Amino acid sequence: MNNTAEKKTDNKITKARKGNLQQILSAAEDIFAKNGYKGTTVSSIANAVGLPKANVLYYFKSKEKLYQEVMNQLLSLWMQHMNEITADSHPKDALPKYIKNKIKQSQNHPNASRIFAAEVLHGAHFLRTSLQQELKDQFQQTCQVFQAWIDKKWIDPIHPEHLLFMLWSSTQAYADHGLQISILMDKEELTETDFEHGITAVTQVILKGCGVKT
Amino acid sequence: MNNTAEKKTDNKITKARKGNLQQILSAAEDIFAKNGYKGTTVSSIANAVGLPKANVLYYFKSKEKLYQEVMNQLLSLWMQHMNEITADSHPKDALPKYIKNKIKQSQNHPNASRIFAAEVLHGAHFLRTSLQQELKDQFQQTCQVFQAWIDKKWIDPIHPEHLLFMLWSSTQAYADHGLQISILMDKEELTETDFEHGITAVTQVILKGCGVKT
DNA sequence: GTCTATATGTCGATAGAC
DNA sequence: GTCTATCGACATATAGAC
Known part of the structure; x- marks a missing residue:
């Protein structure tokens, strides 16, 4: 967001x-998501916007800085749905809502999920700090909510951490494995209906599987 | 003495x-899994086995050929548990067994899962053919088994494809997101107990969520 | 078959004209 | 601020001595 010398609110430049x-x-978001960090060249990003690569490197001092910036923009998007699972919410409302939002996000903004999935696969070099801070807070908070639901007998006793992993992986799969899924289902791209069916199936299994009284 | 061609069963060389x-x-398997295709250099592989890189490129004609070879070796490993879900098996046996085997595989052989996850994330360039052939056959076969279970009322009606995606993603997560999980759980590495808890949680939710009579 | 040295190409980054 | 030209580092792959 800042650069060499950017202080005034001047707005011609x-x-x-x-x-x-x-x-x-x-x-950059599209190309990093598609090819990964190492697989992406600065000039391919420059070409995509019709600029010489020196221009791109003028705005962002380096490829790494640009990558970090992309991730910062995506991080909040990636985490935004987790804080809808609050202590006072009831699982029969909160879980379906979370699943629906998360799969819809996989449909509409797959880049965020894909970039982070690649990051995590390869050691979370650029993401470690965020994982250890913001995401971990959210993670622990959500686990506490699950535990509270268990104590109130709103859901069956299930290890809260693993329940959350299951929610993450089965909803993110629609972004991370979207290509694999579409190949196996014999279509160029997943349709609106496919995503709806995904939401239905995951919601059905999770709700009943947790023993949520409906 | 001998040359590139290797026909005889001579076994000194x-x-x-x-x-x-x-x-x-x-x-190569370890390093590709850790750093991805583009992130891996031939010389890093050569160093790991104490050979000059020219030697590595003598055995395998190119980096790409070596990568393909690694994937061929891992493909059967990656798919081997799916054909345990057969038409005559009962979900109350077959599903827990599959989940247990798949998570144990994520624990003991995470490389296969990770390499394929990265492949799929970045367009399955080297894997497309296999996905469209072997894996798709397995996929469709397993979906038919699920449908048969539904017809026999052994499980609730659930879109078979999406049930299978859910099984894949929630078990593979223990390899693909293993690092993320361990960071969030505040430990260097997941322990035997963590994997056991994962197996328990996933099995519990899937079995009850599918309405399997036990 | 094995290794050293090198050819060839590409990428990130910078210098410097405009 | 914007672009062309280029530098320097490094990667794949090969040539050729042993």
């Missing part, structure tokens, strides 16, 4: 800058 | 070759 900045970030 | 071949493949 800022407008052009912001336009380019956002275009670059958007293209 | 063959033994050395096989030893090196297997060592290289094994090291």
Whole structure:
């Protein structure tokens, strides 16, 4: 968000800058998601927005900085649905809502999930700090909610951590394994209906599997 | 003495070759799994087995060929548990067994799962053919078994494809997201007990969630 | 078969004209 | 701020001595 010397709220230059900045970030997001960090070249990003690569490296000092910036933009998006599972919510409402939102996000914004999945696969080099802070807080908080539900006998006793892993993996699969799924189902792309069926199936199994009284 | 062609069952040279071949493949598996295809250098593999990189490229003509070979070795391992779900098996036996085997595989052989996860994330460039053939056959066969179970009222009506995706993602997560999980659970590595708890939780939710009579 | 040295190409990053 | 030209590092792959 900041650069060499950006202090005043001047907006003649800022407008052009912001336009380019956002275009670059958007293209970078797509290409990083598709090819991974090492598999992405700065010039391919530059080509995608019709600029010479020196220009891209002028805005963001390095490839690594650009990558970090992309991840920062995506992190909040990636985590936003978890805090809908609150202590006072009831599993029969909160769980279906979470599953639906998370799968819809896999449908509409697969880049976030894919970039983080690749990060995690390869050691979370650039993401470790965030994982250890924001995400861990959210994680522990959500586990406590699950434990509270168990204590109130709203759901069966299930190891809260593993229940949450199950929720994550089975909803994120629609982004991370989307290509695999579409190949196996013999179609170019998953349709709206496929995602709806996914939501139905996951919700059905999780709700009944947790013993939620409906 | 001999040349590139290898026809006879001579085993003075063959033994050395096989030893090196297997060592290289094994090291390549680890490094590809950790760093991805683009993130892996031939010389890092060569270093891991104490050979000059020219030697590695002598055995396998190119980095890409070596990668393909590694994937071929892992493919059967990756798929081997799916054909335990057969038409005459009962879900109350077959599902727990599958879940247990798949999570144990994530524990003992995470490389296979990780390499394929990265492949799939980045477009399955090298894996497309296999996905479209062997894996798709297995996939469709297993879906038919699920449908048969539904028809016999052994499990609730659930879209078979999505049930299978759920099984895959929630068991593979223990390899693909293993690092993330261990960070969130505040430990260097997942313990035997963690995997046991994972097996318990997933089995419990899936069995009850599918309405399997026990 | 094995290893050293090198050819060839690509990428990230910078220098410097405009 | 923007672009062209180029540098330097490193990666794959090969040539050729042993």
